[in-house]
Amino acid sequence: MRFPTLTLFALTAALGTALAAENPFLGGWELTIPGGGAGWLGVEEVEGQLKASLLWGGGSVVPLDSAKLQTDRLFLTRRSSSQRKDESGKNITVVTMETIIATVNGDDLKLTSVKPHQTGQGQEKADFTGRREPPMPPAPDLSQVKFGEPIQLFNGKDLTGWQLTNPKADSGWSVKEGLLVNEVNKVEGKPHKNYGNLRTDREFEDFNLTLETRLAKGGNSGVYLRGIYEVQVADTYGKPLDPHNMGGVYSRIKPTASAEKPAGEWQTMDMTLVDRHITVVLNGTKIIDNQPVAGCTGGALWSDVTRPGPIYLQGDHTGIEYRNIVLKPVVK
Numbered sequence: 001m002r003f004p005t006l007t008l009f010a011l012t013a014a015l016g017t018a019l020a021a022e023n024p025f026l027g028g029w030e031l032t033i034p035g036g037g038a039g040w041l042g043v044e045e046v047e048g049q050l051k052a053s054l055l056w057g058g059g060s061v062v063p064l065d066s067a068k069l070q071t072d073r074l075f076l077t078r079r080s081s082s083q084r085k086d087e088s089g090k091n092i093t094v095v096t097m098e099t100i101i102a103t104v105n106g107d108d109l110k111l112t113s114v115k116p117h118q119t120g121q122g123q124e125k126a127d128f129t130g131r132r133e134p135p136m137p138p139a140p141d142l143s144q145v146k147f148g149e150p151i152q153l154f155n156g157k158d159l160t161g162w163q164l165t166n167p168k169a170d171s172g173w174s175v176k177e178g179l180l181v182n183e184v185n186k187v188e189g190k191p192h193k194n195y196g197n198l199r200t201d202r203e204f205e206d207f208n209l210t211l212e213t214r215l216a217k218g219g220n221s222g223v224y225l226r227g228i229y230e231v232q233v234a235d236t237y238g239k240p241l242d243p244h245n246m247g248g249v250y251s252r253i254k255p256t257a258s259a260e261k262p263a264g265e266w267q268t269m270d271m272t273l274v275d276r277h278i279t280v281v282l283n284g285t286k287i288i289d290n291q292p293v294a295g296c297t298g299g300a301l302w303s304d305v306t307r308p309g310p311i312y313l314q315g316d317h318t319g320i321e322y323r324n325i326v327l328k329p330v331v332k
Contacts, residue, residue, distance in 0.1 A: 023050075024104045025074045028133035028295050030303035033057060034113065034126040038228070038303040040295040041102075041109075041130060043067060043074070052076055058298040060244070060251035065097075076100040107132035134306060136292050137275040145274055147208055147328040153200055153311060154180050154325040162198050165301065165312055169196030172315055180322040182221070182315045197299075199227065199312035206274045206330035209311060212323050217263040220317040222250065225273045227309030228300040229293055231280060233320065235263045247282035250297045255280070255287035274330060276305060 023045070031039030033056060040055040052067035054076070065077045081095050098115035109130035117124050153161060156178040164171055172183045172195045184195050204226065211223070213233055221233040230250040236242070237260050243251050246260035247269065259282040261267050270281035280288040296303045299314065313322065 023069060025069065025102065029109055029130040030133050030295065030305065031055075031109075031111075031130040032128060032303060034128050038296050038300040039128075039130075040133075040303060041076075042294065054078065055251075055296065055298060060298060061295075072103060074102040074104075076102065102130075133295055136294075137277075139277050139290050139292070140274045142272065142274065142279065142290060145206075146331045148331045149328070151327045151329070152325070153327055154322065156323070159198075161201050163201060164196035165199050166194075166196055169194045169316075171196050171198075172319070173198050178323065180313075180325070182313070182320045184315070184317070184319050195316045197224075197312050197315045199224075199301075199310040201310070203227075203308040203310050204327065204329055205308045208270070208272045208328045208330075209326070210268070210270045211325040212266050212268050214266050214321040215263050216319060218318065219263060219320060220314075221320040222299070222314035223269065223271065224297075224299070224301075224310075224312040224314070225271060225278070226307075227312055228296040228302065228305065229273065229278065230297040230299060230314070231269070231271055231278075233269075233314070236260055237262045247280050247287045249278055249280075249288065249291075249293055252293055252295075252297060253278065253288055253291050255282070256289070257285055257287050259283045259285035259287050 025043045026045065027043065029041040031041055033039040037057040039057060040061065042053045044051050050067040050069060052064045053061050054064055055061045065079050068075045076099070078098050079095060080098065081093050086092050096115055098113060100111055100113050102109050102111045111128050111130060113126045113128070115124055156175070158175055159173065170193050174181055185193070209225065215233065215235050217235060219235045222230040223233060224230050232244060232246055232248045232250050234246050236245040239245060241254055241258060243249065243254040245255055248255050261283060267283055272279040277290050277292050278288055279286065279290050295305060301309060301312070311327065
């Protein structure tokens with residue numbers, strides 16, 4: 001009796017593998033979320049189970065609570081929590097479960113988010129779209145890549161060549177003593193000011209970018225390559241290795257070594273982006289070596305990984321200083 005049973009198990013496993021191979025939702029998806037922001041969805045099969053991760057505008061790529069395929073639709077759920085006051089004025093934590101329903105047509109996704117209304121009455125629904133991320137190119141041979149003449153992105157005198165990513169935001173950016181400076185004045189108890197991020201007028205494809213930066217204690221900024229990949233700039237001296245540390249590709253690629261300096265010291269960053277692979281040299285130490293980056297990071301201007309984009313500097317978190325910002329474009 002064992003032989004037929006084993007044969008049945010083998011047939012079942014083979015059928016499961018075939019079904020997984022036919023699952024059109026597997027892979028990475030570039031999202032345009034409600035409101036027009038950039039997002040990313042990754043769907044994979046792990047030990048026969050569907051797993052999904054999501055980037056929703058800002059923040060990190062995070063795993064979803066569940067991912068289930070039902071006929072021709074993918075059902076995703078994610079849990080979020082928020083603080084609000086109850087009738088007595090006491091702060092309470094409210095947990096919300098959101099369901100995202102996706103259908104696929106070739107390389108295009110249609111998605112609908114369904115979650116309880118903030119008032120607790122009824123539901124909120126929002127439609128958005130996605131498209132399949134193009135296949136990852138092989139790692140480039142950087143020894144064969146040719147770079148053009150250096151471009152000084154910051155002239156040390158004024159903000160010529162730079163603009164806010166959101167013209168309506170408050171600007172903390174100025175030039176002082178030859179430095180590109182961002183000053184953020186957030187007062188506890190006062191209304192939040194939406195300080196702006198600063199981007200180059202020009203847009204680029206592949207390149208090498210070098211700069212120097214100085215953070216205060218607790219400082220937090222970021223350098224966005226092509227407007228979509230954030231290389232973290234933060235006061236993480238002495239902390240364990242983490243993809244949110246200085247020089248990491250935010251929430252995606254963890255540095256292989258801790259090369260950051262204490263707050264208050266000038267630090268050098270050397271970043272190369274070629275064929276969707278990133279190399280980062282921090283203070284003379286290579287901490288990311290020609291690694292593929294799966295998709296956009298939080299705060300990206302858009303999710304299209306093939307589109308040229310600007311260099312942009314994050315300015316909403318804390319003050320920061322930059323100098324000697326030089327880009328060498330790849331010559332093809």
